[in-house]
Amino acid sequence: MDAQGWPFLVARGRRRGYSVLLAPPPLMSSYGLLEDVARPTSGIAVATVRGLCVVWSEHAVTPDDIGAEPRDEHSRPLRLLHGFVTEQTVTAPSEVDMSRSLTAALDTYRRFLDDEERFTVERSASFPAHSDIGSPAAIGKPDPRPRRYTVPALAAGAVLVGAVIFATSGNDPEPPKTPSCPTTTAPTTHTPVKPTTTTGKPATTSLQPSCT
Amino acid sequence: MGVVAVLVVIALCVLLVMKLRKKKRTRRPAPAADPPVPRFRVVTVGLQGSGKTLLLTGIYRRLQAPADRGFFLKVPYTQLIELNRWYRAVASSEDDWPSGTSRGEMREFDFSVMTNVGGTPTTVLDIGYLEYPGELLTDPDAPGSTLQQQLLGAVANADALIALIDGMQLLQAHRGDRRGLSILQTTLDAMVHCMLTARAPIVFVITKWDLLDQLHADENTRLKIVRNLLMGVDGFRDLVNAHSERRIVRLVPVTAVGHDFAVLDGSVIRKKPDGRFQPANVELALSAVVPDILHQVELSLDAHTRQVIMAEAQRRTKMGPAEALRTLSVFVAERAGRILAGAVGGGLITHAGLTLLLETRTPPGPEHAQRLAALSEADRRAEEFILARRRVVASLQHQVAMLETRLPASRLRGD
Known part of the structure; x- marks a missing residue:
């Protein structure tokens, strides 16, 4: 799909304050929104306004740009907040x-x-816009907030899953337990070992095969 | 299937227990009984380029440490970063002036006034300070924008107004420059519109005071020249007269950069390469209005502070209403001499105490002494807060008094 971009400009003059000077046709009846959303930025900023994607950056006006010293009557440097508006989401x-x-x-x-x-x-x-276009919903959508009952729900879910597994497993005898693999890098042997408890006493379980 | 049913019941129990624990957590009482911090909103009324942002930056930089004032300001860290960025841009001789505030940057800065309460730096007052582009006062709002309405609403609801008069325009007007006169008139018109009917305390601040150094060598004489110029304008004079019926109206000259940092080159203000950055009087913009705000609400504030702390104390001692009344009444009776003497003003105890003294027929319960101690502690804490706030006010008033001693012309009118 070919995306279209409409340039816009928010700037102050030597005398007049910040205002929209160049507006996209889709926003001609509400271009004040651009004044509200376009803030000075060090890079390129992206925001959505009424279903439109607004992309802008800041430009410090140079003497070459206007053929004169770029200052307002209060001696402040002039800057432009310029960019473009599209009906699609700009991802890059x-x-x-x-x-x-x-x-x-x-x-x-x-x-x-x-x-x-x-x-x-x-x-x-x-x-015709050259920017990468993505899903309209991707911009400006806040991160989902953590749910209040996430932990209990997960706990309950885990219990229920366990219950289903248990129920569907019938009355089969319990399979022999297998120990977890040791994290040591020491060579393993095929000699059966006798598991011990943390106290060093022999465990009551039967002999288990070692990990290979 | 029986096992499944048991496990489902267990799952439901887990949910129930988690929910109950959550409720229990929310019911847990707050550990401390500090009163809510009163918040006041201060709005500057100044056109574009009048120096609102530099004044804001200067106020914070000046008051961020206690020095000999006994209080200091604190802002949220994100705002601190922004204020420091502006400060660096202003204070550096190599950097240009800041570009000015855009409409999208309108927001409120949150100053917490901190002082020592019981040995701990504590917030005793919050001040919201609105930062906005000055053109919102003069230019029509573009279709779709709501910022102008927001600003006018903020001005109407402000607890104090700081009116900024651009020193550059004053200088131009003094010289008879038509453009300067025109902007000055627009500035004063905006002030009349926003402030004539306002009940909040106001102060007039002359920004870029350093540019007016050339008017006269003596600072008070300079201020007199400017005052006469301003009082010669009908709208401004009416505004001063209207407000001086209620309180003293002041004209405070400030420079956010100092008297040896910038120079007027034709019509352009440029930084001196070797200029000395030394802001002057910036904090007085706040000092001149905050005591007035607090004075207006002091009695109700003190009473409210007491009410909140005492209510918390009662809650913490788990009294029923009747029992709380009994304990309070004894408490009041024991302290009535001091309290009723007005040592701490008309707080809850003074007010309620007269009623409560009539309720002391029932003998105290077994935990009476402990509860009495809790209330006594709460009352002491309330007093600390009230006195801390009064110390802040006294310090602010002292600064204003010093200004008035140095520059008698700063008092426009009022007793």
Whole structure:
């Protein structure tokens, strides 16, 4: 299945504060969600919003990006939160997609800086996504919480299984017990040995074959 | 089949025993009888770039150790990491200024005010401090976002408001710069809207105070110049007048970096390569409002503290209500002189004691002495908490008094 990605951009200008400047068409009526979810990040972040997968990263604006010193009127460096939105789950974001979203974001950002006060949110154009796509349910799903009755249920289950095995085994005589294999690396012999108890006294069980 | 039935019964018994043990665990009483820690919410009202994040960082850094104050702040470790990251970014001459808070970063920082109670550092007060991007106060919320509503709700429900006025805009306004004047007016408009009808204590804080050093060599004279400028604005003057009817309103100048760390280069604030990072007055933003909050609720807080501890003591001594009343009444009678003298204020014992004294007809039971001792211990613990909180308040008030001595112009109005 070919996935489509729509670039988006959340950024502040020299005067205006953070806002969505470039929005995907599926979110044009609720693009404020992107402002709420897109936070500064050191790598690439992924989240789901209303069934859409949002992939973004942070870009520090450079003088080359905008042809001027990248600071707002409070002397703070400018940064972009840019990325793309897909209708499928992204399991491994592609650098190609991120680069493409950055290009679209910077185009929009330059237009925004030219006239911040009158700028209105732009609608982004889709591109074929190169990122790995997975199951929609895989992202943002919290780990299952440990169940409160796990231990008793397991204990009861074990007892029941034991009961079934016992019941289906009929009245066959009890098979001879076999000792567990020794963990020692000492060579084994074929000489029957007499098991002892932990006290060193001879056990009451019969002689057992040794492990081979 | 009989064996199977037996094993099924055993399995059911295992389940039952586990469930009963769980219930028993949850019923086990708490080991200590410390009172619940009161929590107050502080919200800064400041536009973007006014220095909210730097003030937050500065407050924590300044108050993270007791020094000679007798109290200190503690934050959850994840928040500590974030505050330290900001601090490093601000304090380093080689790094740029922090980029500012995005909308997605709006959250509350949890300050625990710790002080010594009975020889142990104990939380006596929790302060929630909201961090948010300033544009939420001025820009319309985008469709689908709820952050602005959340912020306005937080401001309306705040226990104290810290209003930030950007020193850079004050400087520009003083110079007659139109952009500076425009932003300053927007700032003050936002404050009037959010704070005029607020009942919570407020304090005005001038951030980036170091940028105003050039106004005058004397700090108090500088503050007077700024105060006159602000009081000349109708909305601001009305706001001060409205609040000063209830309490003292202060204007606190702060610098989160110090007077020798940054320099104004045209319209850009740059870090000096060899600048000295020495924040000043940052903690006073909190000091000016927290005592007011506590003063307002002190009596009810003290009573509540006592109620909780005494209730816990009664529970732990396994008394019935009638027996608890009898024991309490004796307890109160024995201590009435001191308590009723008002040594610790109007707590539970004072209040309830008058009633309970009338109930002392029944002779005490065999475990009377032990129970009396438990109650006495609980009351002592309650007193320790109350006194510890008062020490914190006294320390905060002392800091504000020092400011007022040094900068009399910091008192805007009020008695």
